[in-house]
Amino acid sequence: MLSHLDPTDELSEHIQEQCSYASHEPANTDVLIQDSSKRSRQLTSLIWNEFDILYVELDGSQRAQCKWCKRDYAYGRTTGTSNLWRHLSNCTRRGQSDFEERSPIDQGIYREKMGIAIVKHNHPYRLVEQEGIRNLCVYLNSDALPISRNTIKVDIEKMYKREKERVKTELNSISSRICLTTDLWTSIATDRYLALTAHFVHEDWILQKRVLNFHHMPPPHGGPILAEKVIGLLRDWAIEKKVFTIALENASYNDGMVNLLKQHLRLRNTLFCEGEFFHVRCNAHVLNLIVQDGVKVISKPVSKIRDCVKYIRASESRKLKFAECIVQVSLPCNKRAHQDVPTRWNSTFVMLDSALEYKLAFHQLHVVDRSFSIFYPTEEEWLRVQKFTILLRPFYDLTTLFFGTNYPTANLYFHGVWKIQKVITEEVNNLDIEVSEMAKQMKLKFEKYWECYSLVLSFAVILDPRFKMDYVVYAFKKLYPFDYEERAKEVRDKFYLLFEEYENTFDGDLLDGSIAGCSGGDLGNDNDDFAEFESQQHANKRNKSQVDSYLDDT
Structure with missing residues (x-):
């Protein structure tokens, strides 16, 4: 307790002595000297170098104030100065000359x-x-x-409630619609939690994300129960009328939840185009499902490499032995052998990619450690893994791109899908039978989920002035060479449908400036009448021409 005192300080030594004495003799009265004739007291104790006398209480006790921290304590003939010495031994301000400035x-x-x-x-x-x-x-x-x-x-x-009200005010103040994402998460203790996140573009045109809830969800996890919970959360945040889309993984219970949510919001007439674009499937999850089918073809070599990585990471001695093998074969040590999560293919890709870089080190460990030989893949299996990683790299790069959170990803959708389709189509005709079989399995899954994609994702590339509708036609022609025109026409019609919905919602605010606002002389009420007449005559034509003129421009 007294460790902060300077051991060379004479007063510090005295403090320690007095505290030791005070612990046994609380009434330290020898510090006040007063003769029998009750003359003025002479204060001789060193404690008065650190304290100032304040005043006398009604009961006759006196108080003194610490010169360092300004706290006051009682002292007197009956109590002595033990109180003061005890405080001085613990005063954190003693010796700090700048404390009064704080x-x-x-x-x-x-x-x-x-x-x-x-x-x-x-x-x-x-x-x-x-x-x-x-x-x-x-x-x-x-x-x-x-x-x-x-x-x-x-x-x-209290902080949570205050921040919740602030976010609720923010969500209700924006003029744009809100896109939701929701997912079920499982903790280490196997408890399930429902996460609900809101995505929107702020008034300053910056993409925003707010995690609204991370709510415990005990079983069962059926569609009706999840829909009821999400509806309750939307009411709590007062954003039922502002929802545009909801992005979900491809799980059966999610399909049931979306249908019930759509029915609920339709009854309140809050969805654009009767919920035509409400359900959006998670692109990253779809890619995961496509690749998982390809992984099954080479499940045996993948399993062997997974066991190899587990073996070298099982103990400190094995890690050191593997590090020695890396040095012996002169490989750089700037990376480590990653262990994957089998349900997430991108982590499996990282594991295989890092294992290929340390292939020589694994071989060296295979030579010096007989126990490791059980897991070591054959040369043929290494070759199969290498071919598989070459096939998967574009998928991994695209998944990493889709996982971005600080930039919009909807406009990347068509470009990414086209790249994946191109890779799969080329590998289907690969002379290597195994690679061709993997690509065929992935193509079947790709075609299945392409049909389920929401058309709203194609609108982002249409609204990109570098591509517009031409890129949609181009992509469909590569994917569906026989009926691409019909598919492109469907996208175009839905694009017009959404524009008309916005036009009706904003009640003509999407139009160009009114002729009534032009200057050039005052024509009285006749000018106002003409502006109203022209607005009624050409409103529909002008609204449509805005979209047409945008799409027709190069």
């Missing part, structure tokens, strides 16, 4: 900062009660009052 601590801000730190770094509430944290806070500012875990819990709940 502004007093705001306990409310201090508690809020502590709450933010707990939330941001995922700490438990009991952090505030840990001795080390409390000592640190007192050292930084001795006025900081201790906080209990119950207090910080209440503070964090």
